[in-house]
Amino acid sequence: MPAGIEVSIEERKRLKGKVRPWMRWWLGREWAEVRRSVRSACVEAGPERDTLVQSLKAAGAAIAAWAVSGWWFQAPMALLAPWTAIAMVGSTVYHSVRTGVQQFAIIALGTVWASAAMAFTHDQTMVAMLFTLPFMMLLGNYRRFGSQGIYGATTALFVITGGVSSTSTVGHRLLETLIGAVIGLLINAFVLPPVHLRSVRDRLVRLVRETADVLGAMAEGLREEDAVERSASWHLWAGGLTVSLQNVGEARRWAMEGSRWNPGGRLRRTGPKPPPFVEDSRWGRVCTRVLALTRTLKTISGDTELTPPSPDFLRLLSDVLSQAGRICAIETELLSGSGSGELRERRDAAFGEAWSSLSSLTDAFHDQEPSASAVGGELLLEARQLMTELAPSA
Structure with a gap:
């Protein structure tokens, strides 16, 4: 056997030994995520259960549409009903x-155009496709059809490959599409109609919890000797808060849209109303302050000309951020609906301690060397604005 082949086989064995542990890790992680999602869907209300309900409703709508069009009416193109x-x-x-x-509009256009193309070409499939598909693909990109534009071309394919272009067949296809649309709409509107009120609260709670985690990590890390060097990871972590904030805005839009033409408010127990919109704006400003703090600390680590604040200043800043993290953790419980006088008292006490630590941080800033005043002043300003946004009266 040539030496090159032997090397290739040995190399393959070596790579195979490296791939297997990675594959096991990936499969284990995916299996854990699947188990977590299944358990969440079974034991508590949340996004996983909503996904399960909507999936079963879509399957039920398809079965019902097929039963009406294919089993009861014996329609010649019954596939269009469950598909719609x-x-x-x-x-x-x-x-x-x-x-x-x-x-329905794009499917009707696809059906009529494809049927006309079949009649014009005397049921020649290839020529009818040449007349139909380029036009329907362009028409499907018209913004008024939204994401449904692709159904025009696919419907035209069904019609052309069916090979029949009579007027009665076109009418059957439009009727089957209408049957599927009506059944799908009725099932979605009257069988556990989605209301999306809980999603706003869930995503806002997740945002506040993540903010508390970032502040806690910063507070702990600022007491270490390599605090400035670890600031890049904090900044990356804080950047993820903007994604969670966008998710809150998306959930808010879904909640507003979900209340339109929805009988769910009378047919389902929707639970408590979502937090007011002012909470979205408030926590958006909090995330901005946290991101600014991490950006300033990251700038220190990357610019050798800037003088970092003293260890005492960073220790006092750690105290402020630790209390801010405690406030966020308490706010998480309040937003979860477990509001009580005791939680509010704990929040007020934490805010008082944070403001006291902030006063000590201000005194430490005045004792800084002039070379460190620029960075220290920016950190002090952002910490003060952060506490202002976290104030109970905000």
Whole structure:
């Protein structure tokens, strides 16, 4: 056997030994995520259960549409009904109605155009595709059709490959599409209609919890000798808060859209109302202050010309951030709906201690060397603004 092949086999064995542990780790992580999602869907209300309900509703809508069009009416193109019904079970009732109008319009256009192309070409499939698909793909990108534009071309394919272009067949296809749209809309609107009120609270609680985690990590790390060097990881972590903030805004939009044309407010127990919109703005400002603090600390580590504050100043800053993290942790419990007088007293006490630590931090700033005043002043300003946003009266 040539030497090159022997080397190749040995190299393959070596790589194989490295790949297997990585694959086991990846499969283990994925299996753990699946188990967590299944357990969450079974034991508590949340996004996982919402996904389970919507998936089962879409499957039920497809089965019901097939039962009506294929089993009862014996429609020649019954596939269109369940196919349309699945797409109709959207995230909100309003979304289902809007999607239904868009989808029925584009499917009707695809059906009529493809049928006309088949009649014009005397049922020649390849020539009918040349006349139909380029036009339907361009038409599907028209913004009024939204994400449903692709259904025009796929419907045209169904019609062309069916090989029949009579007027009665076109009418059957439109009727089957309408049956699927109506069944999907009715099931989505009257069988556990999605209301999305809880998602706002859940995502806002997650944002506040993540903010508390970042502040806690910063408070702990600032007491270490390598505090400035670890600031890059804090800044990256704090940057993830903007994603969570965007998720809160998205959930707020879903909640507003979910209440339109939705009988769910009368058919389902929706639970407590989501926190007011002012909380979104407040925690958005808090995240901005946290990100500014981490950015300033990261700047110190990357610029050798800047003089970092003294260890005493960083220790007092750690005390302020530790109390801020405690406030965020208490706010998490309050936003979760477990509000009580005791929690509010704990929050007020933590805020008082934080403000006292902030006063000590201000005194330490005045004792700084002039070369460190620029960085120390910026950290002090951001910490003060952070506490202002966290104030109970904010």
